[in-house]
Amino acid sequence: MFSKILIANRGEIAVRIIKTCRRLGIATVVVYSEADADSMAVEMADESVFIGGAPASESYLVADKIVAACKQTGAEAVHPGFGFLSENAGFAKRLADEGIVFIGPNPKAIEAMGDKIESKKFAAKAGVSTVPGHVGEIDDAAHALKIAADIGYPVMIKASAGGGGKGIRVAWKPQDVEEGFPAVRAEAKASFGDDRIFIEKFIESPRHVEIQVLGDKHGNVVHLFERECSIQRRNQKVIEEAPSPLLDEATRAAMGAQAVALAQAVGYDSAGTVEFVAGQDRSFFFLEMNTRLQVEHPVTEMITGVDLVEQMIRSAYGEKLAFGQDGLSINGWAIESRIYAEDPYRGFLPSIGRLVRYAPPEEGEFGKTKVRNDAGVREGDEISMFYDPMISKLSTWGPDRTAAIDAMGRALEDFHIEGLGHNIPFLAAVMDQERFRSGALSTNYIKDEFPEGFIGVPPTDSQRDLLAAVACAMHRRLTARAAPELLRDEWVVVAGHDRRRVRLSNGGDAFQVTFEGDRAVTLTDVDWRPGLPLFRGALDGKPFTASVKPAAEGFVIRHRATTLHVLVLTPRSAELHEKLPPKKAADTSKLIISPMPGLVVSIDVEPGQSVQAGQAVAVVEAMKMQNIIRAERDGVVKSVGPKAGDSVAADEVLLEFA
Known part of the structure; x- marks a missing residue:
């Protein structure tokens, strides 16, 4: 086995690879840019090598610097992670020429499948059903307009070397092509060092289902079943799961067999993913093959028990697969939520800054469920404008899909981030939606369910009670500390436009809140004291976590996708408060x-x-x-x-x- 591996990547995937290498007793080297000098990956690796400026074009995309780092440290092999040089056949060849092992597929397989244009040609020649489109290179915007008109709108403009949602635009009309073509070309050049573009028909209301394949250098290839990645925004995956709620056993077997046949046809070794666009009727078409480890690989690992990074390393070393297709099976269900540095309340625009607070949920087994969080950041780290906005990947496993979704909802409650915008409230909203829970997915899901963007979710009746109880308990503890003489039992809770009279009784860590009509709820197992950003407890025996912070008046409380400014007032204060004039927003129309x-x-x-x-x-x-x-x-x-x-x-x- 290799004694030392260099990781030509950053962030959470670098940390992920280090963890497997540690378990296998392999020393690790991490390369890093100016922006990543104090990163978690650099801290965890056995050695680190500085390779240049923050832009990827000056560091992670420069093959010469990666090779030099290998020679400097004596690393025998390179794991490229995903993105950057992971699907660059020239880089794989360069490593081979230097006597360094590339932990990924052989260059011929990368060339055949890794290039999106060439893979379309190869698949068509091999008789694989593909999405209609133009598989040649496109010269300029005028050429793109002609091709789009021939195919028929809508079309998808894609970077040939693309991946991870970068370098993709959907064009519904000629103006979209005129504006989108140069933008995609610029993104492709910046992200992949390759500005070639192709155009294909955009299939409306499809589902995105992909098959994980794994091969060795001895001709053995298996598939590790499917992942559904239909919840996407701007063509970037947001929520993934394994298996897919769409497929039945017959379709799963057919799709898996086609993926294996395609991989065998190109002599594929290592981990890779064959992506399909699927109809609601379970029809499917080959879309592309990603000749690398996928971001969403944790859900496959959770349902199969196979460490894909380990298998990539063993394949690269020349070992045979230790199992065949008959030795693989699906156990339970797994969901992955990508935690992004973005503001869902402002059109999901990127949010850059420092993680003033970063407290992910505890990992491990919890009853019949499991929680896993793949991250490359710590509290105090900065999310840079130079790289992908993903903070971490939160995954949960359950014996069935409902259990996995419920576990994800609770894990998202326990995830606390401050200092920049994040999409946790949005992810929580999806977990609670009946459509998602029913499995009725499509790549249009976010556009269909949030046509006006995300503005939060109104509280359910149970959340109204929860928010009121949390505010009362916080107010009671703060008052008991600061002015115990003002403690009383009768209050008015104001949450948005909702005003309710309540009676509060306190028995240490248990609170009973009685609403008008003598309907009461009980708050127990309270784990909160002034200054804590999370309020943990159980409402009528059901555990929950809420994010809380003091406001100029009252508290701002978030539970899942619902956020409200909540006041706890005396009846007289509530009466006066109602007479206050509304605050006018500043005029920014010009x-x-x-x-x-x-x-x-x-x-x-x-x-x-x-x-x-x-x-x-x-x-x-x-x-x-x-x-x-x-x-x-x-x-x-x-x-x-x-x-x-x-x-x-x-x-x-x-x-x-x-």
């Missing part, structure tokens, strides 16, 4: 502000220019994604703030109308 921190790629208007609603006025890049900023009204530009190349903060003014 401003166009940056919705996120990032780098200004271009300002496309100038002072004195007339602008129409919907017109693109600027492009701001954050976390490898180019975001087109549009005017929301007609107007004449009075002034422009930043220029191309400037960094901007969230809510910084880009331009002002006269």
Whole structure:
């Protein structure tokens, strides 16, 4: 077995690989950029090598620096993780030429399947059903417009070397192609060092189902069943699960057999994923093959018990697979939620900053369920604008799908982050939706269920009781500490527009809250004291966790996807409070502000220019994604703030109308 492996990646996947190497007794080397000097991966690895500036083009995408780091440290093999150079056949060949083992498939397999254009040609020649599209290279925007018109809208513009949701746009009309083609090309160049583009038909309301394959260098290939990755936003996966609620045994077997046949046809070794677009009728078409480890691999590991990173290492070393297809089976159900640094309340725009608080849920077995959190960050770390916005991957396992979903809901409650925007409330909302729980998924799920964006979820009746009970308990403990002479039993709880008279009785760690009509709830097992950001307890015997923080008046309390400002007032204070005039919002109608921190790629208007609603006025890049900023009204530009190349903060003014 290898004695030392270099990990040519960063963040959570670098940490994930280190954990398996430690278990196998293999020493690890991590390369790092300027932005990752104090990262968790650098701290955990046995050795680390600095390889350049924060942009990936100056560090993680420079093969020469990776090779030099191997020679400097004596690393015998390189695990590329995912993204960066993981699907670069030239890099795999370069390592072979240098006598270094690439922990991934052989270069010929990468060339055949890793390039999205070539894989389409190869699959068509092999008789695999594929999505209609143009599989040749595209010269420019004019060429793209002609191809899109021939295929018929809507179409998908994709980077040939893409992956991870980067370098993808859906075009519904010619204007989308004109704007999207250069944006995809720029993203492809920045993320993968390859700006080739292809276009294919976009199939509406599909499901995204992928088959995990695993091969060795002796011709053996197996599949480890499927993952469903239909919950996507901007073509980037958000929630994945294994197995898929769509497939029956016959479809699973057919899809798995096709994936194995394709892998065998190209002499595939190592871990890889054959992706399919599936209809609700269980029809399926080959989409592409990712010749690397997938971000969502934990759910497959949780239902099969197979460590995919270990198998990649063993395959690269030349070992035969220790099991055949008959030795694999599905055990239970697993769900993965990607925790992103983004603001779901502002269109899921990237959120950059420091993790002032980072407290993930406890990992391990809890009754009949399990919790796993793959992360590469700690409290105090910074989420940089230079890389993917993913903070961690939270996975849960249960004996069935309902148990796995319920476990995920509780784990999300216990996940606490402060300092930047995050998507935990959104993920919790999905877990509670009847449509998700029923398994009626499609890649349009988020667009269908949240057509106006995410604004939170109104409280259910049980959440109204929970929020009121939590606020009363917090108010009681704060009052008992600061002014015990003001303690009383009769209060008015104001939560948004909801006002309720309550009677509170306290017996140490147990609170009883009685509402009008003598309906009461009991709050027990209270684990909270002033200053703690999480309130843990049980409402009528059902455990829960709520995020809490003091406001100028009262508390801001979040339970799952519901957030409310809650006040606990005396009846007289409540009466006076109702007479207060509403606070007016500032008028920003004449401003166009940056919705996120990032780098200004271009300002496309100038002072004195007339602008129409919907017109693109600027492009701001954050976390490898180019975001087109549009005017929301007609107007004449009075002034422009930043220029191309400037960094901007969230809510910084880009331009002002006269």
